[in-house]
Amino acid sequence: MNKEELKNRTKLFAVHIIKFIESQPDSRSFRVLSNQLIRSATSIGANYRSACKGKSTADFINKIIIVEEEADESFYWLELIEESGLGNNTAVAYLKKEANELTAIFTSIGKTAKLNQQISKNSKSN
Incomplete structure (x- = not known):
């Protein structure tokens, strides 16, 4: 997935949260829960x-x-909505899946960036 596709995916997630x-x-x-959810979900794409x-x-x-933290936080608010019976279970399941995937994507991007930064530092010191 390239940068533009990921930008679009994060925006689409925010739109789906708003519609939900x-x-x-x-x-x-x-x-209360939805105010927290909309803040974290829209923050993913913006950040x-x-x-x-x-x-x-x-x-x-x-x-x-x-970004990783906001995606994980969105998952948390969706869990609370689901477990308290406040939202449509089918919609919540889809949104939780997407929040979880976004968290994994950004965790991976962060780990790769940190590794590349370390490799770059090590090659400069040699």
Whole structure:
């Protein structure tokens, strides 16, 4: 998956979260959880775009770590919605799967970037 495809995927995830939230019955508990969910889910794409414009490898890595954390946080809020019975189970299952996949993708990107940074440092010191 290239950078543009990943940008689109993170944006589509945010759109699906927004549509999911708007389709659910309103309650005090759901409102609280959905406010947290929409913040973390929309932050994934915004922070990934920022990471792509990173000023250095270290800047890129720091921003990718934030993206990874936001994806994992989105998964957490979806778990709470599911386990408290506040959302449509089919929709939540799809969104959890996507949040989990995004977390794995960004974890992998972060690990690769850190490894490449270490290799670069080691080759410069030799």
